[in-house]
Amino acid sequence: MVSIVSVAKAAGVSNKTVSRVINGEPHVTEDTRERVEKAIRDLGYIPNMAARQIRSSRSNTFGIITDYVSTTPYSVDIVRGIQDWANTHGKSILMANTGGLPEREAEIWKMFQSHRIDGVLYVTMYHRVVDPEAGDVSIPTVMINCRPQTSELLPSVEPDDFQGARDLTRYLLERGHRRIGYIRLNPILLGAELRLDAFRRTVKEFGLAESDLSIRLGMEGPVGAEENYVFAAATEMLQQKDRPTAIMSGNDEMAIQIYIAALTLGLRIPQDVSIVGFDDFRTVSLALKPELTTAALPYYDLGFQGAEWLNGVISEEKVRASRRVVSCKLVERTSVRAL
Amino acid sequence: MVSIVSVAKAAGVSNKTVSRVINGEPHVTEDTRERVEKAIRDLGYIPNMAARQIRSSRSNTFGIITDYVSTTPYSVDIVRGIQDWANTHGKSILMANTGGLPEREAEIWKMFQSHRIDGVLYVTMYHRVVDPEAGDVSIPTVMINCRPQTSELLPSVEPDDFQGARDLTRYLLERGHRRIGYIRLNPILLGAELRLDAFRRTVKEFGLAESDLSIRLGMEGPVGAEENYVFAAATEMLQQKDRPTAIMSGNDEMAIQIYIAALTLGLRIPQDVSIVGFDDFRTVSLALKPELTTAALPYYDLGFQGAEWLNGVISEEKVRASRRVVSCKLVERTSVRAL
DNA sequence: CATAAAAATGTCGACGTTGTCATTCGCTTG
DNA sequence: CAAGCGAATGACAACGTCGACATTTTTATG
Secondary structure, rough: OOHHHHHHHHHHOOOOHHHHHHHHOOOOHHHHHHHHHHHHHHHHOEEEEEEHHHOOOOEEEEEEEEEOOOOOOOOOHHHHHHHHHHHHOOEEEEHHHHHOOHHHHHHHHHHHHOOOEEEEEEEEEEEEOOOOOOHHOOEEEEEEEEEOOOOOOOEEEEEEEHHHHHHHHHHHHHOOOOOOOEEOOOOOOHHHHHHHHHHHHHHHOOOOOOOHEEEOOOOOOOOOOOEEOHHHHHHHHHOOOOOOOOOEOOOHHHHHHHHHHHHHHHOOOOOOOOOOOOOHHHHHHOOOOOOOOOEEOOOOHHHHHHHHHHHHHHHHHOOOEEEEEEOOEEEOOOOOOOO | OOOOHHHHHOOOOOOOHHHHHHOOOOOOOOHHHHHHHHHHHHOOOOOHHHHHHHHHHOEEEEEEEEEEOOOOOOOOOHHHHHHHHHHHOOOOEEEEEEEOHHHHHHHHHHHHHOOOOOOEEEEEEEEEEEOOOOOOOOOOOOEEEEEEOOOOOOOOEEEEEHHHHHHHHHHHHHHHOOOOOEEEOOOOHHHHHHHHHHHHHHHHHHOOOOHHHEEEEEEEOOOOEEEOOOOHHHHHHHHHOOOEEEEEOHHHHHHHHHHHHHHHHHOOOOOOOOOOOEEEOOHHHHOOOOOOOOEEEHHHHHHHHHHHHHHHHOOOOOOOOOEEEEEEEEEEOOOOOOO
């Protein structure tokens, strides 16, 4: 492979001058620069990042740690957001997956260190609390879609589940719904807790009694091995004497089952029962008929902002632990009617 | 950061001996090895991959190029399969996304070269034909879930859509179904073509007339911007005088709409109409009630086998262009009844 | 014991790039 | 014209590791 030495010889300059040209350093005449650029083109020179990393202690590479244990459609857009940011800022992405195994996580940190990555983005499938091993090392780290345990001084960027669920709840209340069912996402997830909390608070603020609500557990258990009660819960809920006029689903995936339960019972959506989801996973929210009103998890933005933030942490060499939340915008479609 | 020099001094050996220990080379006494390993532990030494790459011309890193233009749940497992293989074979994964843009693809190849990656896995969201720019360079490359245009000498590993759809068709025929509807996936996708072709051939071999079939287009247009006719097509098909007793859906996502169409028309699944999908995207196939019978796209295996194959290509330095297909196993659930 | 071979260890330069500082060239001012 | 300053370029060693080969030590054999 072509090195700086060949380019320098071809252009009749020193190695250092070639380096100045490719790094856009000042103090290079136009004539010299053109000669060098021509030699680079002619010889097909491509810089060796490894040599740069050794000499300059900059790898310009971010590591991403993910915890995917199964098909996980939800947070792919986080990675896409990170990659789009990285692409426009000259950073490379080294990617590794723990598969949910702590031992593998330790290996990954070590692998990242061997690559001298500049920083780490720790990404989770679901919005939850985690205990990353970053505390053992001083690699700049930003948590995405997850929250470090309180003893850790790590920045995190998370979706605003509370605001999203609050807005959905208000949306239903403003359209006259008073008897509202809520089928709850897996309780081990922070997102599930925040959404339910928002639901409860919002209806309370509105003056509704808890007895006007119908709250059921939709799923529970370890991620990737959940027990699923959604269809049964929705069926039971919709067969109540005073059945709810609207159901809030813990997420869009669960809404599939709620739709099917309603239709199977001969109920029309939204005429007989309105349904809202959460996350705007388009494969589902647009596939359901009528199309699902939901709050969109801002995964792409989480990724993009996380990468941006990490870059800031790296250049400032000062970790300011704080949490940023990105709002979950309400996406109005056709699954809700006004009473 | 700690280097080999510090370890060597602490262990009282040469740099090269430390190198021998960390690389598991022979001709190191047990006593020496232990001294070195202790020094490594005490000092927290982690090898610098960049220095290794420069000196030994081995990066032990694979590049993955993806073409994700939107939320794409389907092929995440490809990446997971690749990563699991890489993890157990000491390879790192550098990941970049074209977002479907050819210009970005050229930049990515260049970035990979600057990292001196050992080889490239070219991964597509959907099973289709592509024209990667690998032809311009001699980096070992394996196509995953996609097929190079015939002029390229590149190995590919693809799902056997034909076999999967053939098995599903037989499954329905064996259960007595003779009037079968087929709602077709986006025609620009190779997978769509293969599945429909299998359907047609299998029913023909079975002796059914084309007039016993009902084939509709479900979606069409550029990936990420498809027009979607599934719900309308299913509704129309199910309102036919001789409506089909079973419907084959181009994929699981489309099956959501077919389910809803059937239920909205007051038809029971599978009593009145049986439904099968394709791809076993579990978020959907398990969420549908009754659970969907389908053929599973072997994404994890595609990834795993692709990485394995690339490793072989790299070490043999000889590209044998050929196509491997991985079967799509029929997953029997409860959406089909026997007549 | 002497010799040869194998095992064990060490020396040194190479890889590609850039940080640091030295040197040269060109321009401006008195 | 000379001196000073800034721009432009170059020289060289350093970064961390390992390939290639040299040297030393140990073991086996006659």
